[in-house]
Amino acid sequence: MKEFVLDEPITEDLADYLRNFGEVKIQPLHGKQFLSFEKPHFISVKGVLGEDTVEVRYAAGVHDLTADLFHLLLFHYSSGKEIGKVREVEGAMWKAIRVRLGV
């Protein structure tokens, strides 16, 4: 698990972008909006809308393969919400994950 401090607080716009790559849930709790992003076999992310830190957990056994995914998502989100290039990298990661895990 790693905690990241983002350049900007988490927004609904970021959550919408993340939906392109995994399951995003936003749940109101105690006056705050809890966000979770799940991408099985890759990473899971937890945060709170409006706050600038997130907790990223990496799937067991493939940490070295997926370590850059969250950085990649943030980079492409902040530089134009690019999807295609992320998909390419994600596809390459998935190929390596499948070989590693035999799935």
Next chain:
Amino acid sequence: MAGDPQRIVYMNNAATTWPKPTGVMEEVTRSMSLPFVEEGRSTLRGQVDYPAQAREDLAGFFIAGPPDHFIFTQNATDSLNMAIHGFLHQLGQPCHAITTELEHSSVLRPLRTLERDGRIALTVIPFNEKGYITLDAVKEEIRDDTRLAVMTHGSNVLGTVQDIRKMGEYLLANNVFLIVDGAQTAGQIPIDLGSIPLDVFVFTGHKGLFGIPGIGGFYIRDPGRVDPVRQGGTGMNSQSPYQNEEMPHRFEAGTHNYPGIASLSAGIRYLEERGIGNVERETMEMTRSLIARLRPAGSIALDNGNPDLPIISFNVDGREPDQVGFILARIYGIVCRTGLHCAPLVHQRINGGRGSVRLSLSCMNTPEECDRVAEALAEVARGAG
């Protein structure tokens, strides 16, 4: 919110207690405001000899002696390693050892390593449906060559306290060296080491005894049964090429953790002033009350509904333990622990290794804090799925 100490509800006391009593913090500060009395290493006189005082405090608190049979270490893990390896070194030949499914990695890893290295054959005894190790289960596993038993006094996941008196009577009568891991019970319940048949009792300072991290120890009944696995300066008999045999120097090499030892003494004083029986009663009342409030929430699955220690392990349907822990910390300011709690075999038995959320109280918690936790978890459970 979680970063604001005024708003934190801290229920991770089975890991490390917080807050510490004011007297502990004051004693640590006081201990460092003057040079330490270092027996054999300093000409200073007239200040508090913290190691000597703490040994007296420990002997009084645990009703056992002599005080020099209380040894200072870094923590319970350190103590367990010293006792396990030291006993086997003295034994000098491979043997059969028993331990239990309830153990912490601080027991399991040294034993598994010794097993891998061919130094012991190891049997892990399962706990029953209520989380206890029965004497019958122990008897079933004892062999002619069983010489070592290492078992927890209190489970850090299920909060069950084992009947070490009954175990000790049987094991010692069968020439089995018994090491008890009291990391979770020391400072939580009354313990009369003088009347319990065991060979080594391990404790740590930073949990129920309210010391600071970095101080722990063990009580050893017959020091001659365990070889010292550390050698070094003791401040005396420097001309001798070997470790001093005198207690406590036999097991203590190098400079002490004086602030830690001072905190341990102050923590014990706090517990004695408040009364260990009162501490146990008040903490367990809060624990049972909190459990009663969690029970009706259908999506909260308790792993231990009736603990002997102030430990509550559970899962929330539809959420992973780490997600519950994150929500509690970041949204409600409630600090707990999630995962396997360094006790993998317990989780393997109770939920296939999924892990749990663990709330653990100390006598520094309040009923109002329990209310906050119950309300938060009810809300989290309602939103699960």
